[in-house]
Amino acid sequence: MSGVRVLVGTRKGAFILTSDGKRKNWEVSDVQFGGWQFYHLKGSPVDPDRIYASQSNDWFGQKMQRSSDGGRTWETVDSKFVYDGVPGTHQWYDGTPHPWEFKRVWHLEPSLTDPDTVFAGVEDAAMFKSTDGGATWTELSGLRRHSTGSKWAPGAGGMCLHTILIDPADHDRLYVAISAAGAFRSDDGGAAWKPITRGLYSKYLPVPDAEVGHCVHRLAMHPSRPRTLFMQKHWDVMRTDDSGDSWQKISGNLPTDFGFAIDVHAHEPETVFVVPIKSDSEHYPLDGKLQVFRSRSGGNEWEPLSKGLPQKDCYVNVLREAMDVDSLDSCGVYFGTTGGQVYASADGGDSWQAIVRDLPPVVSVEVQTIR
Amino acid sequence: MIRVELPYHLRQLAGVNGEVALEGPGVATMGAVIDAIEARYPMLAGTIRDHATGQRRPLLRFFACGEDLSFVPLDVPLPDAVVQGREPVIVLGAIAGG
Numbered sequence: 001m002s003g004v005r006v007l008v009g010t011r012k013g014a015f016i017l018t019s020d021g022k023r024k025n026w027e028v029s030d031v032q033f034g035g036w037q038f039y040h041l042k043g044s045p046v047d048p049d050r051i052y053a054s055q056s057n058d059w060f061g062q063k064m065q066r067s068s069d070g071g072r073t074w075e076t077v078d079s080k081f082v083y084d085g086v087p088g089t090h091q092w093y094d095g096t097p098h099p100w101e102f103k104r105v106w107h108l109e110p111s112l113t114d115p116d117t118v119f120a121g122v123e124d125a126a127m128f129k130s131t132d133g134g135a136t137w138t139e140l141s142g143l144r145r146h147s148t149g150s151k152w153a154p155g156a157g158g159m160c161l162h163t164i165l166i167d168p169a170d171h172d173r174l175y176v177a178i179s180a181a182g183a184f185r186s187d188d189g190g191a192a193w194k195p196i197t198r199g200l201y202s203k204y205l206p207v208p209d210a211e212v213g214h215c216v217h218r219l220a221m222h223p224s225r226p227r228t229l230f231m232q233k234h235w236d237v238m239r240t241d242d243s244g245d246s247w248q249k250i251s252g253n254l255p256t257d258f259g260f261a262i263d264v265h266a267h268e269p270e271t272v273f274v275v276p277i278k279s280d281s282e283h284y285p286l287d288g289k290l291q292v293f294r295s296r297s298g299g300n301e302w303e304p305l306s307k308g309l310p311q312k313d314c315y316v317n318v319l320r321e322a323m324d325v326d327s328l329d330s331c332g333v334y335f336g337t338t339g340g341q342v343y344a345s346a347d348g349g350d351s352w353q354a355i356v357r358d359l360p361p362v363v364s365v366e367v368q369t370i371r
Numbered sequence: 372m373i374r375v376e377l378p379y380h381l382r383q384l385a386g387v388n389g390e391v392a393l394e395g396p397g398v399a400t401m402g403a404v405i406d407a408i409e410a411r412y413p414m415l416a417g418t419i420r421d422h423a424t425g426q427r428r429p430l431l432r433f434f435a436c437g438e439d440l441s442f443v444p445l446d447v448p449l450p451d452a453v454v455q456g457r458e459p460v461i462v463l464g465a466i467a468g469g
Binding site: 033034035036057058059060061062063076079080081082102 | 378379380381383384413414416417418419421422423428430431464465467
């Protein structure tokens with residue numbers, strides 16, 4: 001029988017939510033590693049019981065956990081993320097050079113074929129890879145050493161590499177996004193990288209269409225169309241159909257195109273979900289109404305989805321890593337809030353229910369479809 | 372025997388309750404205490420001293436016998452009361468961040 005496992009990272013621990021294929025009744029695990037931040041947990045596509053989790057806090061630094069039994073037990077693996085060579089400097093908020101310093105792991109992306117291989121996106125922005133289940137990590141330093149690296153600057157949350165996408169048709173093709181450097185693509189497994197920012201326009205930059213400096217909040221891809229990517233930028237929702245070589249704005253009729261999360265329907269490559277947030281100064285929904293917006297046309301035309309979501313007095317945020325979909329026949333959509341709720345829709349966004357309501361602030365939501 | 376009080380998060384990570392007792396003559400400095408803790412509990416590596424710099428993490432402090440040892444070089448001998456097991460070394464997390 002099929003079911004769903006939702007891996008939830010919060011500011012004060014990790015949680016695992018499980019349900020059968022109906023997705024009506026949910027079990028919530030005990031808190032895992034209570035008191036620690038979990039920026040991300042993600043399972044291997046080829047072995048769902050293999051889960052990697054990024055555990056950190058400001059006092060004790062970065063730890064990395066690995067489970068081989070679906071999150072019932074955990075093993076601490078290596079958390080040494082050492083930059084390759086002398087890391088040099090990037091740009092600080094005030095424009096001065098600032099040394100590259102490792103702070104935490106924002107994103108984990110397990111290989112599509114090998115449960116022991118996993119990529120990590122870190123702050124200060126860099127990409128690491130482990131091929132031994134997290135026992136050791138090696139930087140793919142071609143990214144950080146890109147000729148534009150000294151111009152990269154942090155966003156408000158730090159200079160984080162928060163998105164890693166692997167092309168299912170060509171595993172050597174990788175995409176990453178960095179706040180606030182932009183988006184990059186590698187066609188050789190992560191050795192060499194190029195910025196993919198043509199068409200992005202950020203009015204807060206001295207040069208609004210600069211090659212780097214854009215605060216890309218999130219990228220999403222449907223596995224059947226890996227040349228098409230969707231982007232939630234700081235402001236603007238964008239798409240590319242040529243692997244990032246050019247981008248078009250698809251904000252269309254969105255009431256605000258600021259936001260963090262974006263994802264694609266599991267079975268409909270042109271159906272996209274975003275959660276509009278009022279502004280970069282007001283990180284909450286418009287008018288106190290929590291609404292997901294769905295486009296069935298790949299952007300530009302968007303419809304609000306609010307059935308089951310709070311429509312008054314709601315001032316939560318939905319962070320970039322906090323939305324995902326399942327791949328059951330009727331696609332499930334999930335997102336978590338900084339108010340501690342995780343909402344789920346078992347009907348592609350038409351209606352929603354809170355599957356847990358009072359967790360610590362939710363940082364990440366990853367969904368595993370268990371068959 | 373040297374007794375060490377670890378903060379909650381590190382006890383949780385290492386799966387220990389109460390104090391940690393370290394035996395042997397080689398653990399009479401703060402640096403050696405941390406080495407011994409990391410050897411016994413590998414999951415704590417990097418949590419007290421930064422992996423890259425080897426320096427005490429900025430939001431941690433070391434105390435013993437009512438004194439702040441945080442800025443004492445790691446190779447300085449610990450107080451006799453600590454070495455004799457009458458007083459613990461305390462690794463303390465700063466009250467910061469709520």
